[in-house]
Amino acid sequence: MKRVLICDPLSEDGIRPLLDAEEIETVVQTSMSHEELLKAVKDVEAIIVRSQTQITEEVMKHAPQLKVIGRAGVGVDNIDVDAATEHGVIVVNAPDGNTISTAEHTMAMLMSLARNIPQAYHQLKQKRWERKKFVGVELKGKTLGIVGFGRIGREVAQRAKGHRMNVIAFDPFLNDEKAEKVGVQNGSLEEVLKAADFLTVHTPLIEKTKHLINKEAIELMKPGARILNCARGGIIEEDALLEAIQSGKIAGAALDVFEEEPATEHPLLDFPEVIATPHLGASTVEAQENVATDVSYDILELLRGGTVKNPVNLPSVSSEMMEKLSPYFRLSEQLGAFLSKVVEGTLERIHVYYSGELLDVDTMPLTRISVKGILKRHIGERVNDVNAFRTASDKGIEINEQKSTSTKGFTNLITVEIETDQEKRSIAGTLLNGLGARIVQLDHYSVDVVPEGHLIVIQHTDQPGAIGRVGSLLAGHDMNIATMQVGRTNLGGDAVMVLTVDREVEGKCREELAGIADIRKVKCLNL
Numbered sequence: 001m002k003r004v005l006i007c008d009p010l011s012e013d014g015i016r017p018l019l020d021a022e023e024i025e026t027v028v029q030t031s032m033s034h035e036e037l038l039k040a041v042k043d044v045e046a047i048i049v050r051s052q053t054q055i056t057e058e059v060m061k062h063a064p065q066l067k068v069i070g071r072a073g074v075g076v077d078n079i080d081v082d083a084a085t086e087h088g089v090i091v092v093n094a095p096d097g098n099t100i101s102t103a104e105h106t107m108a109m110l111m112s113l114a115r116n117i118p119q120a121y122h123q124l125k126q127k128r129w130e131r132k133k134f135v136g137v138e139l140k141g142k143t144l145g146i147v148g149f150g151r152i153g154r155e156v157a158q159r160a161k162g163h164r165m166n167v168i169a170f171d172p173f174l175n176d177e178k179a180e181k182v183g184v185q186n187g188s189l190e191e192v193l194k195a196a197d198f199l200t201v202h203t204p205l206i207e208k209t210k211h212l213i214n215k216e217a218i219e220l221m222k223p224g225a226r227i228l229n230c231a232r233g234g235i236i237e238e239d240a241l242l243e244a245i246q247s248g249k250i251a252g253a254a255l256d257v258f259e260e261e262p263a264t265e266h267p268l269l270d271f272p273e274v275i276a277t278p279h280l281g282a283s284t285v286e287a288q289e290n291v292a293t294d295v296s297y298d299i300l301e302l303l304r305g306g307t308v309k310n311p312v313n314l315p316s317v318s319s320e321m322m323e324k325l326s327p328y329f330r331l332s333e334q335l336g337a338f339l340s341k342v343v344e345g346t347l348e349r350i351h352v353y354y355s356g357e358l359l360d361v362d363t364m365p366l367t368r369i370s371v372k373g374i375l376k377r378h379i380g381e382r383v384n385d386v387n388a389f390r391t392a393s394d395k396g397i398e399i400n401e402q403k404s405t406s407t408k409g410f411t412n413l414i415t416v417e418i419e420t421d422q423e424k425r426s427i428a429g430t431l432l433n434g435l436g437a438r439i440v441q442l443d444h445y446s447v448d449v450v451p452e453g454h455l456i457v458i459q460h461t462d463q464p465g466a467i468g469r470v471g472s473l474l475a476g477h478d479m480n481i482a483t484m485q486v487g488r489t490n491l492g493g494d495a496v497m498v499l500t501v502d503r504e505v506e507g508k509c510r511e512e513l514a515g516i517a518d519i520r521k522v523k524c525l526n527l
């Protein structure tokens with residue numbers, strides 16, 4: 001039974017796929033103390049959180065079976081994604097499910113800010129009929145500056161245009177052409193700050209966006225402008241905002257998020273110009289069901305050995321591309337595993353070349369799998385798809401991927417080459433139509449080997465009797481030879497034998513093989 005731990009409140013309908021899965025035990029345990037969390041993760045393979053629970057490296061270290069962390073939402077700033085990558089734990093999120101709710105919440109905040117709705121409501125509830133105090137401003141004709149023009153930023157822009165606002169946006173991935181297509185103006189951060197009557201941020205909280213809207217940025221803004229943050233606390237520097245509200249430079253602010261949450265005692269809340277909600281952007285029935293469903297399906301898929309739709313620490317691959325790549329997954333790993341077992345010395349560089357049908361495909365996922373196959377020999381099961389590149393780079397191993405037009409007559413060809421401090425070895429494999437995977441080249445020898453089972457790779461000098469001696473020795477160990485391939489450079493020169501045998505080769509047998517005259521190296525592998 002695989003255990004999935006849900007640490008924050010999630011929609012029950014949303015997690016139905018997990019609850020219904022027979023092989024999964026879903027445990028819901030929310031509002032845990034840190035110590036309780038460390039205990040609860042002991043034997044879980046998956047953890048699901050919203051924004052409350054912090055999944056730190058310490059938590060991961062207490063979860064030796066952990067394979068996946070699911071974030072039922074967008075922002076992953078409560079998860080140590082770097083540590084997850086290092087520990088080989090995949091992080092998935094649900095980037096689409098709460099876009100509309102958060103954009104709608106931003107609009108609700110924008111209108112409340114323009115018309116002082118929360119403040120007026122509060123007064124009326126205290127039986128005070130205040131009209132003069134709460135004169136607002138229209139949105140029509142005002143400029144909305146948007147920083148971060150991703151999913152939510154774009155939805156906010158559309159809605160603001162519905163209110164006949166002018167929209168100017170800044171995002172490193174936005175250009176004039178894209179902006180024009182959706183009827184907004186593309187600007188630099190400075191231009192957006194200077195133009196905005198209302199400024200709203202919709203970036204993730206990352207190193208580059210931390211305190212992006214700071215004292216200097218606010219100084220560039222129009223006097224009397226208003227600021228909204230329905231993304232993450234910390235994108236706007238709270239001290240700078242407080243000062244600007246105090247001085248009157250900023251006429252008002254609408255905050256759904258704070259640097260530290262819960263933020264019940266925050267000094268900004270003391271200002272009547274500041275309206276706030278307790279991180280409610282995604283809190284709708286629809287959004288909560290969407291994100292819980294998306295993340296549940298991804299986790300289920302992953303625990304069943306499939307691939308996920310929304311990985312955070314792996315590039316996502318479209319289903320069309322996945323269909324093209326998946327037949328090569330096993331071959332890629334087998335080539336890496338094979339070569340890592342025959343090569344000697346300390347790994348320095350790995351090159352992977354693709355040709356034929358693979359020329360026009362994004363082959364990075366295959367390279368990652370080959371690298372995993374190579375590193376497994378040294379690192380064991382700790383290396384996986386998520387941390388293969390990171391692990392290689394931590395060990396100072398360079399990875400190169402190249403496309404090559406040399407197909408050697410095959411419709412597809414993957415060549416893996418390893419450079420160590422002692423030698424350079426290579427292997428090439430192909431998928432033969434209807435016949436499955438084949439190793440077709442080992443170094444410069446052409447071979448035809450099914451990359452499976454118990455294999456013996458012998459480097460020797462091409463001399464009469466070498467093959468016979470190997471055959472007799474194996475027969476003496478009651479070892480049946482299923483297939484044998486021999487390649488040589490020239491008569492009497494370097495040669496290679498690759499044999500498939502019916503069972504694992506024992507140490508004694510390997511030693512005796514290595515003792516045969518003219519045999520230089522013997523490697524035994526199980527693929």
Ligand SMILES: NC(=O)C1=CN([C@@H]2O[C@H](COP(=O)(O)OP(=O)(O)OC[C@H]3O[C@@H](n4cnc5c(N)ncnc54)[C@H](O)[C@@H]3O)[C@@H](O)[C@H]2O)C=CC1
Nearest residue numbers: 074075102148149150151152171202203204230231281282
């Ligand atoms: N209040 C709430 O309950 C919710 C808050 N969020 C927050 O909103 C953020 C945005 O969500 P989405 O739009 O779905 O994400 P997204 O990934 O679709 O868009 C983020 C955009 O920010 C841009 N960006 C990154 N660095 C930037 C920079 N330095 N300057 C300007 N733009 C930059 C990116 O290029 C991207 O286009 C999330 O990261 C999350 O933290 C999301 C959902 C709910």
Ligand SMILES: O=C(O)CCC(=O)C(=O)O
Nearest residue numbers: 050051073074075282283
């Ligand atoms: O889980 C929540 O309600 C917060 C949503 C959020 O902030 C996000 O998706 O980034």
